């Protein structure tokens with residue numbers, strides 16, 4: 532079977548099946564935003580790795596080297612936020628075409644290091660190789676968490692919450708893909724900032740980690756509906772998303788109008804938003820939202836509910852299921868939907 536038939540998640544399932552019982556040090560292995568390793572005492576170590584491949588995750592015509600590095604760091608750090616953790620160190624293994632200007636490599640790494648520093652962590656090592664094709668960068672982030680948030684612990688009855696708002700990254704990408712703008716520098720300042728400097732929601736994680744209100748979490752890197760699907764599958768529950776409650780950024784609307792696109796479809800399927808999708812018991816929703824607003828200045832919006840069952844359904848205001856134009860991101864898919872290519 533070809534990978535394009537098996538799909539990204541089919542391959543990951545086959546890899547997971549190759550692995551026997553994990554060692555007792557591995558509390559969570561394949562299947563969450565980061566692996567959770569048990570430390571002596573109460574703490575947990577988090578490890579996440581994300582690979583960024585030229586012309587799959589980024590295009591050099593669209594982004595400066597520093598922007599490519601900053602995006603990679605932000606996206607990788609987002610997985611630590613999704614675990615309710617704090618980053619402690621970053622390692623980067625990279626492949627570079629030998630003909631590449633050395634400055635391109637150092638500028639990319641400087642962009643990555645800048646973002647690492649902004650979130651209180653630093654580059655602590657990596658590996659360097661020649662690449663026969665384009666640039667690739669693998670970013671490993673090590674973090675810690677007292678009680679890591681998992682994908683597998685959603686409870687029926689929980690409320691589904693999303694941080695911030697969705698659609699700006701999708702709008703930026705759609706404008707670039709459509710040729711409406713030649714590169715990220717030509718985007719409006721708001722879209723440019725969101726696209727070139729994705730914010731890992733570590734402040735949300737920090738504000739909520741101590742309270743214990745969060746029952747489960749994931750970050751939006753494949754699209755809201757698909758990422759909700761990962762929560763539902765891991766936790767064996769059903770999730771209903773109420774479309775009219777999904778916070779769509781007003782800043783993506785002019786681009787949607789210009790392109791004749793539906794901002795709701797962007798919000799439901801865009802894979803580069805890096806907001807956190809959390810579940811919380813109903814009684815704790817208000818307290819969680821207030822904590823995040825007070826400590827991080829970010830909104831947490833209830834967008835759905837969890838029940839017994841399986842799968843994700845998106846409903847309109849009258850409760851009718853909505854059709855989606857695409858599901859979300861899947862590597863190897865013959866016609867990839869919204870992503871950076």
Ligand code: ADP
Pocket residue numbers: 543546560561562563564565566580581610752753
């Ligand atoms: P995320 O979008 O949060 O980075 P992914 O969808 O990339 O998560 O990965 C889902 C899970 O599958 C993670 O636990 C990841 O570690 C695991 N995974 C992905 N690719 C591989 C691989 N080649 N080998 C082992 N585990 C993998």
Ligand code: MG
Pocket residue numbers: 564609610613749750751752
């Ligand atoms: Mg993730």
